[in-house]
Amino acid sequence: MSENDLLYTLALQHVPNIGDITAKRLINHCGSAEAVLKEKKQNLLKIDGIGSVILGDLFKPHHLKEAEKELEFIKENNIQVLYFEDSNYPEKLKHCIDGPMVLFQTGNIHLKQQRIISIVGARKITTSGIAFCEDLVEKLAIYNPVIVSGFAYGTDITAHKAAIKNNLQTVGCLAHGLNTIYPAVHKKYMVDVEKNGGFFTDFWSTDTFDRNNFLKRNRVIAGLSEATIVIESAEKGGSLVTADIANSYNRDVFAVPGRTTDLQSSGCNNLIKYQKAHMLTTALDVPYILNWKLEEEKKPVIQKQLFVELDATEKTIYNYLKENDTQQLDTIAINCNLPIFKIASVLLNMELKGVVRPLPGKLFEVI
Structure with missing residues (x-):
């Protein structure tokens, strides 16, 4: 403009x-x-x-x-301005009715044709929460997602650092203008974030620093992404607000479950209990639910076992898939004359034997 x-x-x-x-x-x-x-x-x-x-x-x-x-x-300050009607404005944010009229940007952010996920959670993240977040980002790195978060204490900075460690683009959404940084202790990460992505905000340099800014900022975190992942949360907190906003945008939400006695898991457990989030127990849950597929050359090679013994039911399914390529679970059940409840367990056994593999969308194929 x-x-x-x-x-x-x-x-x-x-x-x-x-x-x-x-x-x-x-x-x-x-x-x-x-x-x-x-x-x-x-x-x-x-x-x-x-x-x-x-x-x-x-x-x-x-x-x-x-x-x-x-x-x-x-x-x-060489700040880039993204206007809501321009082509460089984040595509997913364009579909949010309350998306910012303008976004202010620093760094090298490239979101077109990218998989984008937001990772949020408690500021006082536990040791196990840190480990889960780091492992999640590391295992998703093969899909090359952009990692979005709020650059705050705890879960946010853990997600940003994990993205940088795995050479992934990361975006920090700020609750203040680009004349400052909060928390100040995170200034040491700014250069690395801007090399691997950058920062977004819709606040001016003259805007007063207010706690309500964080709630307003959360709509950008949720709106940029196809899915929001909550690592840990108490019964109330900003991450749950972000999850609610993501749900209002009809985006996927994931939550990591925890023990019922863990205060930092109560928010996540409630999201799952009230069906506001998918339960996230392993990194593979994300590409499965979001239907991410690897390029052919990046698919992990699975060595088929030789001389695997299959029972009669397994042989029927194996022969059907061999003749018909990739098929959905329901289609396999119909054509092999098997009830759904039985075929799911049979396919799991065949997967463990290394003769079939599951694909996103409840699809299966012979290895």
Whole structure:
């Protein structure tokens, strides 16, 4: 977008009572932020959902003055600005009704045609939570996902560091402007994050630091990704807010279960109990649910055992799959005249014997 377009977009963003949903509605009606700010009030009031309270502060001149200051900050610090109608704006975030009108970016973030997952959880993450998160990212590295998190204490920074260790792109979503970093102790990770990805925020350099910013920031974490993974959470916490937002966007949510006596697992256990999240016990659950497939040359080679003994039922299934290639579990059951409850256990035994392998989408094939 041009510098003039950005100036007026910033001015519109600065107006109180006009959030991202209303701002995008006004822009879609008028054609641009500049057109909105130059339109007559009585014409704007004709737009469905736009009232006098919302427009009460719209035409005050200080919004442009503040926008000019922020524009200077953006230019002086080489900050990239992603506008919601531009092609470089994150595709998945475009589908979120309350996605930011503009995103401010530093680093080298590339999200097109990428698998993107968010990893969130407790700030006071346990030792076992750290181990699970690190192992998860390491085992998913073969799928080359982008790892998104909030750059906060605990789970967030664990996920970012694990991504960097495994040469994966990682994105930190901040709850403040790009003039600072919180927590300050994480400044030492900024260079590595920007080399392997970067930072997003929709806050200005002049925005006050407020705890509510973190809740607003969570919609970006959830909206960027096809799935949100909660590693650990107490009964209440920001990670559960992120999970709820992800659910509202119709995105997948995963939660790592824990013992009923573990306070840091109560939130995750509740997500699973109330069917708000898939239970995550192994890294392989993620590609299975999300239907990720490896490129042919990256598929792990599984050596078929020689002289494996199969019983009559297993031979029937084996011969059927050998003749018909990859088939779904339900189709196998129908064509082999077997009940679903029985065929699932038979296929598991055959998998353990090394003669068939499961694929995403309840598919099976002969090895």
